[in-house]
Amino acid sequence: MKKVFIYRNDLKKSRVIADELREKLALKGIAVSEELTGDVDLIINVGGDGTFLSLMQNFEFPTVRVAGINTGHLGFFQEIAPEETDRLIDAYLNDELCSQKYNIVKAEITRKNGEVVAYRALNEFVLKGKGTRPIHLDIGINDSFIEKFSGDGIIVSTPAGSTAYNYSLGGSIVDPRLNLLQVAPMAPMNTTAYRSLTSSFLIPAEDQVIIKPADSKNRDLTMLYDGRELRLRDISSISFRLSNRKINLVRFGDTPFWDKVKNKFL
Ligand code: NAP
Numbered sequence: 001m002k003k004v005f006i007y008r009n010d011l012k013k014s015r016v017i018a019d020e021l022r023e024k025l026a027l028k029g030i031a032v033s034e035e036l037t038g039d040v041d042l043i044i045n046v047g048g049d050g051t052f053l054s055l056m057q058n059f060e061f062p063t064v065r066v067a068g069i070n071t072g073h074l075g076f077f078q079e080i081a082p083e084e085t086d087r088l089i090d091a092y093l094n095d096e097l098c099s100q101k102y103n104i105v106k107a108e109i110t111r112k113n114g115e116v117v118a119y120r121a122l123n124e125f126v127l128k129g130k131g132t133r134p135i136h137l138d139i140g141i142n143d144s145f146i147e148k149f150s151g152d153g154i155i156v157s158t159p160a161g162s163t164a165y166n167y168s169l170g171g172s173i174v175d176p177r178l179n180l181l182q183v184a185p186m187a188p189m190n191t192t193a194y195r196s197l198t199s200s201f202l203i204p205a206e207d208q209v210i211i212k213p214a215d216s217k218n219r220d221l222t223m224l225y226d227g228r229e230l231r232l233r234d235i236s237s238i239s240f241r242l243s244n245r246k247i248n249l250v251r252f253g254d255t256p257f258w259d260k261v262k263n264k265f266l
Contacts, residue, residue: 003031005040007055009047013071017082018046024089040064042092048072053226056122065099067250076163098253102160102176106243112234119225120243123161126224128153136214141207148214150194152186156209156240171200175257179205181242208241
């Protein structure tokens with residue numbers, strides 16, 4: 001049986017669209033669940049990309065398909081326009097929906113006392129120092145030390161997040177069919193005193209990025225995951241790798257990824 005869960009932000013426009021959607025689904029005999037239960041086979045998210053990110057974080061990255069109706073600004077995940085709601089319902093009823101899988105990134109944070117905590121993100125993790133001071137970090141890939149980074153911070157993004165903060169920092173846009181992580185520097189210092197890579201680099205899905213404070217003065221960090229802020233103390237190391245879990249974004253199937261990039265950015 002077809003069953004839909006509707007998630008939305010608190011904007012009046014989103015409330016109106018979600019109410020209309022509920023009525024239209026009921027008229028077509030489609031059940032609407034008040035909660036994200038195991039038998040839901042489609043989530044409809046009404047809002048902007050920020051709402052999409054909060055849905056993912058709040059429900060721990062559900063693997064069930066998600067269709068995004070855009071009431072925000074850019075709408076990179078939220079690809080469906082409000083006036084395309086009927087087309088979405090018909091395609092769902094006729095089993096004609098396509099979906100694009102997106103990787104998520106997992107961070108494991110190890111404190112000096114050995115405690116380990118994990119977080120996941122769809123767009124990216126950002127690591128910065130306390131306040132406005134530069135941060136000094138040892139960056140490695142698997143067991144190999146690569147560089148001592150000095151600058152504002154480091155951002156580790158997925159292909160999904162490559163068009164977000166990563167892009168503003170000069171990182172590359174990545175087709176979501178590629179399974180990789182991108183590590184981009186934020187204002188890297190590159191002088192005779194400090195030597196840091198000045199461009200982003202890409203690592204394959206099977207590898208992990210290991211970041212350690214360069215010394216005891218750099219153990220307190222600020223971490224952002226999909227825009228949510230976390231203060232970290234007494235850090236020993238943080239590892240980043242692609243998670244095995246992938247999310248499923250509903251698409252109508254007629255717009256290639258690079259056309260979407262062209263439409264949203266150029
Ligand atoms: P926000 O400040 O309300 O929105 C940031 C902007 O990023 C919005 O226009 C949003 O689209 C867009 N966006 C989000 N994910 C995207 C993606 N994967 N590709 C292209 N654009 C995307 O904050 P928010 O909505 O909670 O989003 C958090 C995200 O903001 C973070 O994950 C980070 O990537 C981004 N961010 C960017 C900068 C920067 O570019 N300098 C700085 C801090 C954070 P909508 O308009 O559809 O919501």
